[in-house]
């Protein structure tokens with residue numbers, strides 16, 4: 001597809017090697033690089049990521065709130081339908097939401113909020129509310145980790161004006177690095193799901209006179225529900 | 230983009246007289262500078278992270294060939310394609326041929342300085358494909374036919390009144406009596422206009438803040454979510470990134486992320502950070518069907534072998550320009566090419582030649598703030614000084630002396646800059662005046678036109694070119 005793909009590649013790598021004064025068959029460097037790629041050594045991790053589970057949940061919550069997200073805590077997942085129904089009512093939003101096939105979300109007893117209309121699958125851009133389940137919450141910056149796939153379609157993260165994200169308290173970790181550890185357990189070494197979305201509040205822009213406005217292209221509202229058990 | 234870097238002084242003088250621009254520029258120190266300082270204060274490890282990030286990137290650059298090979302292999306394994314582009318022209322052609330193959334009529338773009346560098350939009354338009362910038366700031370300047378004036382806030386030079394006038398001129402199908410006085414009204418209008426474009430586009434093009442050798446992922450960092458819509462909704466996702474964006478591991482990416490947003494906007498983190506790895510997988514309800522990465526060299530492999538290698542650590546956070554008294558006074562357009570501010574003063578001569586960009590390394594008061602805030606600890610003033618020395622060696626002294634005196638006079642006439650400049654330029658003048666030589670020809674006078682067609686030091690480093698020229702002069 002590109003005009004001379006191999007030429008481009010070899011010429012560029014050749015120039016890089018000449019500039020560095022190294023050869024392609026540099027066994028010592030190759031071994032060192034492989035080690036680095038497989039060892040998962042952590043660089044400096046900020047001290048704020050250490051603390052009890054409660055500390056981390058508190059930090060996660062405060063960070064998200066300072067980034068203009070709303071955070072609610074519920075004891076059990078069965079409280080979620082009524083909470084969402086009320087939230088949508090309070091904000092004059094239609095009681096219609098869309099979610100994927102996520103096991104945790106599907107298991108919830110949605111009949112507890114009979115007014116809620118629930119649709120499934122990816123968004124085509126016309127859904128007022130998206131509901132997702134975050135794999136992890138990172139406390140150091142109040143960041144939700146969402147993984148692409150049929151369980152939680154990526155389009156739900158960006159197209160609806162309101163995004164509700166459920167995260168289990170036990171999935172809240174301190175630093176980003178803990179996320180990679182969990183992903184490697186699930187996906188294996190040197191592998192990633194198609195998309196890992198880190199989300200830290202509603203979409204925003206400061207592009208006009210540095211005035212911050214929510215809802216630039218993605219959700220105007222992000223509501224995070226932390227489930228204790 | 231046609232460079233006017235050679236005309237920096239004229240550009241700058243005009244900028245200082247432009248009242249609307251001055252009003253808009255007043256927002257720079259108000260927003261970014263204070264917020265960065267607060268973010269730094271909240272993270273005690275911030276400066277130690279900068280040290281690590283510098284060392285990390287030095288390690289990458291010293292092993293760039295191997296990390297690029299690893300990265301390419303991983304992209305291939307997940308079903309993506311890597312295209313190597315030696316020059317801006319190659320990159321444009323590669324992107325165009327992918328778009329053509331996809332039968333693309335419209336292309337939505339996330340914010341990407343690299344696509345500015347290669348002049349992609351003009352090229353696509355020339356081929357009948359409509360590129361649509363979706364980052365609000367980029368959209369604002371695209372509809373005005375302007376270049377970005379800042380690497381993370383491309384429309385920082387505009388006031389909301391200008392934006393309103395543009396929207397009324399352009400969005401003709403909307404009611405004339407609609408309210409557009411407030412910033413949130415303007416944002417809402419842009420959102421709805423661009424939403425339709427996202428849904429209709431055939432190809433999404435983004436840049437990359439990082440490429441991960443470990444996993445073959447590309448990383449974008451945004452606040453608006455426009456990059457994500459660009460790369461999620463279209464059938465084809467094209468990432469255009471320069472070679473030096475690669476980092477070894479996901480852990481390394483964390484180090485860069487911890488300093489990037491704090492340095493850029495003073496946020497703890499940007500709203501969206503997305504790691505994309507290949508096209509849609511079996512069972513995925515969304516995501517692109519094809520995933521391409523265009524890896525751009527455009528002179529960087531040459532830089533790697535010079536004293537200017539350090540500039541390749543740059544993560545394009547914009548802190549150096551936010552804190553620069555010259556940038557604050559004249560804005561980004563005066564620099565005349567894609568990259569403004571201190572980073573531009575070092576990078577532009579490297580990429581389009583010092584003959585064209587010679588005035589930029591002089592567009593400095595050497596106050597040292599840029600280096601003090603650079604998260605990657607790039608010695609920007611030192612590198613600018615290096616360009617000046619090279620330029621000076623190349624330019625015979627009598628002219629150089631006059632030039633330096635003129636620079637001084639120019640700074641002296643502009644009190645906002647003078648306080649920083651005085652005491653710094655004078656020693657340079659003295660040193661220049663002490664050298665002897667003959668006045669041969671005017672520098673900066675070369676007729677550089679379409680610079681993206683003249684990628685950086687072709688085949689020879691600047692040092693070599695300079696030595697050769699000296700030799701030629703000695704012979705004549």
Ligand code: SF4
Pocket residue numbers: 542543544545546547548549550572599602603604605606607609
């Ligand atoms: S040179 Fe440093 S401060 Fe300037 S944009 Fe690059 S990383 Fe940021």
